[in-house]
Amino acid sequence: MITQATVPMPPRDLRELVARPEPDYFDNPNGDLVYPGLPVSTYEAVFDFGCGCGRVARLLLQQGHHRPKRYVGIDVHRGMLDWCVANITPVAPHFQFVHHDVWSPGYGRGNSARLAEPFPVEDGAFSLVIANSVFTHIYREQTEYYLHEVARILRRDGIAITTWFFFDNQSYPFFQNGVHTLFVNEIDPTAAVIYDRKWLLAAVRRAGLAVKLTEPPPVAGHQWQVYLERRRPDSVDRYPLGEEAAEWLCGATRKAIAATNATPEELGRLQVPNLIMPGQTAPAAGPPPPPPFVGPFAEWAAAQSQLATVQAELAQIKGSRAWKIARYLSEIGRATHKRLAAAYQLFRKLYKRHGK
Numbered sequence: 001m002i003t004q005a006t007v008p009m010p011p012r013d014l015r016e017l018v019a020r021p022e023p024d025y026f027d028n029p030n031g032d033l034v035y036p037g038l039p040v041s042t043y044e045a046v047f048d049f050g051c052g053c054g055r056v057a058r059l060l061l062q063q064g065h066h067r068p069k070r071y072v073g074i075d076v077h078r079g080m081l082d083w084c085v086a087n088i089t090p091v092a093p094h095f096q097f098v099h100h101d102v103w104s105p106g107y108g109r110g111n112s113a114r115l116a117e118p119f120p121v122e123d124g125a126f127s128l129v130i131a132n133s134v135f136t137h138i139y140r141e142q143t144e145y146y147l148h149e150v151a152r153i154l155r156r157d158g159i160a161i162t163t164w165f166f167f168d169n170q171s172y173p174f175f176q177n178g179v180h181t182l183f184v185n186e187i188d189p190t191a192a193v194i195y196d197r198k199w200l201l202a203a204v205r206r207a208g209l210a211v212k213l214t215e216p217p218p219v220a221g222h223q224w225q226v227y228l229e230r231r232r233p234d235s236v237d238r239y240p241l242g243e244e245a246a247e248w249l250c251g252a253t254r255k256a257i258a259a260t261n262a263t264p265e266e267l268g269r270l271q272v273p274n275l276i277m278p279g280q281t282a283p284a285a286g287p288p289p290p291p292p293f294v295g296p297f298a299e300w301a302a303a304q305s306q307l308a309t310v311q312a313e314l315a316q317i318k319g320s321r322a323w324k325i326a327r328y329l330s331e332i333g334r335a336t337h338k339r340l341a342a343a344y345q346l347f348r349k350l351y352k353r354h355g356k
């Protein structure tokens with residue numbers, strides 16, 4: 001019998017990597033269905049894309065009835081994945097965890113230098129694909145690829161539950177049509193990726209999927225839940241693109257840009273008090289020093305400086321007496337080898353002609 005107590009709780013440092021660390025977010029004490037609106041047959045075979053430290057796996061294992069008969073979780077983070085293998089699979093051997101060896105600036109720095117890999121499972125095998133808070137951490141090209149993978153592994157009647165941050169390209173008049181993603185962090189762009197809501201619908205259709213249901217976020221600007229299924233000729237996308245959903249988007253507003261009756265002179269006279277906010281120090285005299293590199297740029301700069309050190313050492317070695325003597329000796333060696341080879345060829349020729 002699997003209960004809350006028999007499935008180990010991930011340690012706090014791993015819990016902090018995926019969401020709120022509070023244990024209640026990882027527990028399902030009443031054995032409820034994790035997604036109550038779904039038919040129970042949907043829980044038969046679950047694929048968890050970006051399973052982290054097994055939060056959803058844990059919730060599913062505690063579901064009183066209708067526990068998955070098969071579960072496969074993949075994640076780029078080696079530490080979280082290894083924890084799941086060591087702690088969840090022993091309790092539930094039909095719950096498998098596989099390291100997804102693709103690079104991620106936030107979660108998979110040590111992984112292979114590639115942005116996507118096929119899901120390690122067969123076609124049409126999963127009744128439920130879960131991607132909770134994962135498309136919010138990957139680039140658009142990866143999303144395009146993985147939507148196709150979702151379509152590939154979904155059973156004919158399967159459902160994929162995905163979450164997204166959305167903005168509306170049209171809310172930003174200076175954007176060209178090509179801006180489909182926004183990033184909130186210049187050091188790790190995948191810290192949070194926000195998608196143009198129209199782009200996602202087009203990408204879903206390109207992948208052969210359809211939107212079964214869309215749930216707006218509990219708080220404006222937070223993650224939307226988009227339920228996907230395999231596309232049929234009569235599919236209808238239940239996906240709000242109009243004004244009725246605009247107020248839930250990141251940074252969007254239904255209001256027109258505010259108009260003012262003030263004249264330019266009046267506007268020029270407006271003054272903003274020179275406030276110092278709590279925690280902020282008084283402005284320093286003079287400009288601040290140039291900022292240092294941070295994040296991946298710092299790693300790149302360190303690699304550059306290591307390369308420069310190695311090049312300088314090499315130049316020093318090449319200028320040394322020992323190097324010059326070694327070169328001289330190797331040239332003599334090469335010339336001797338050439339002469340011996342020529343003598344050998346001559347010897348073979350003479351032997352063929354006269355030796356027999």
Ligand SMILES: C[S@@+](CC[C@H](N)C(=O)[O-])C[C@H]1O[C@@H](n2cnc3c(N)ncnc32)[C@H](O)[C@@H]1O
Nearest residue numbers: 018050051052055075076077107132133134137
């Ligand atoms: C915010 S956490 C969510 C974890 C889990 N889905 C949950 O709800 O508890 C995002 C997870 O996505 C994983 N991730 C990020 N990029 C990934 C990728 N390209 N492939 C697989 N997993 C990825 C991260 O390692 C991390 O565990």
